[in-house]
Amino acid sequence: MDRFEEMRNFVRVVERKSFTKAAGDLLIPRATMTNSIQRLEARLRTRLLDRTTRTVVPTLDGEAYYRRCVDILAELEEADGIFRRTDPRGLLRVNLQGTLARKFIIPRLPEFLERYPCIDLMISDGDRFVDLVHEGFDCVVRSGGLSDSSMIARRLAILREATVASPDYIARTGMPETLEDLKTQGHTMVCFLSGADDKPIPLDFTVNGTVRQMMLPASISVTSADSYAACAYAGLGLVQVPRYRVADDLKAGRLVDILPEFPPDPMPVSILYPQNRQLSVRVRVFVDWVANILAEADI
Template identity: 75%
Template structure:
């Protein structure tokens, strides 16, 4: 095993905070991973990692060496690609927002696989906040406004949104014609909790070119996109979702758009990846493929 492979193993252990998880990511035995790190520490003559029963973290020397390893490995991969132009190879771990994955990405993923046969994909999907570095993901695909982050973000598309409710709900509360009707008629919303702090997202409406946020009473809160839409169908309150999510229900009359003259602000779709993955060929080709996919998709 060469020293570049030892460096790659060390970087993954630091990011995953676990020998077992790092070994699983790189498809090698845990013992091989342990021997690799031990060999690296012996060669450098310093302790790189602090090991406890629960986690693994870098020492001060380990943190400094980690930063250098990230740059060296990125430069090495970029140099190889520049001169030999090989097909990208290796494992790519991505986390996709669930409905975006099922509606757009998964149906088209065979095209990516045909083009990049050397890349093995691990796809996780969900709506929760993801720590890319410590959970070992190379990139994530998310919809919505992005919190301040050290991640590199690339916007791929804007999703047109609608405010909707079930016919049963509107029969009970009335159909609002103006923004003020939402409160005067006693409307309720389904609260969607998003982000690391599970903060409720208010409803927003574009009024005279400006975004106006409204928070209505909510008797139920959810953290998943499918549950959010299901609550609206069950008559539990108003929700705002991308139009593509409910197009069939709107056409069939199972859901009804309200306040169409005051649409929500469009929702951005972005792909995020750590700065130390910026030069990874695997990440680069996947991000470019996502950009091409959303560029030709009717949103």
């Protein structure tokens, strides 16, 4: 095993805080991973990792060596991509927002894999906050505002949003014609909790080019996009969702468009990756491919 493989193994152990998870990511036996780190520490004549029964953390020397390894491995992959001109290859771990993935990305994956047959994809989807480094993801695609300054973000698209409710809900509460009607008629909202701190997201409406935020009473709060939309169908209150998601239901009358003249602020879609590393070739081609798909989509 050469030094670059040892570096790669060490970096993955630090990021995953586990020999077992790191070995699984790199598709090697755990014993091979353990022996690799032992040889590395013996060659450098220093302890790089502190091991406990629950986790693995770098020592001070290990933290310094980790930062250098990340830079060196990124430069090496970049150089290989330029001069060898081989197809991108290896395992690519991505985390996608679930609805966006199922609607636009997953149906087009066959063409991506045909174009890049040497890339193996591991896809996780959901709406929760993820720690890219410690959970072992190469990149994450998310919609909505971004608050994690430790990540580099590239905007991929802008989603038009709609305020919607079920016909039964409107029959009970009334159809609002102004923003003031939302309060005078006694409207309620489904509260969407976002981010690691489960912060409630207010409804927002664009009035003469200015976004006005509003909180309405809510008897239910959710943390997933699927549950959020399901609450609207169940007549539990107003929700604001990407228009592409409810376009068919609006046409069929299963949902009602509320105050379309005051649309929600469009929602950005971004891809994030750690700022302490360059984009690998396989991540770069995936990012560009997703950007092209969303540029072509009716969103």
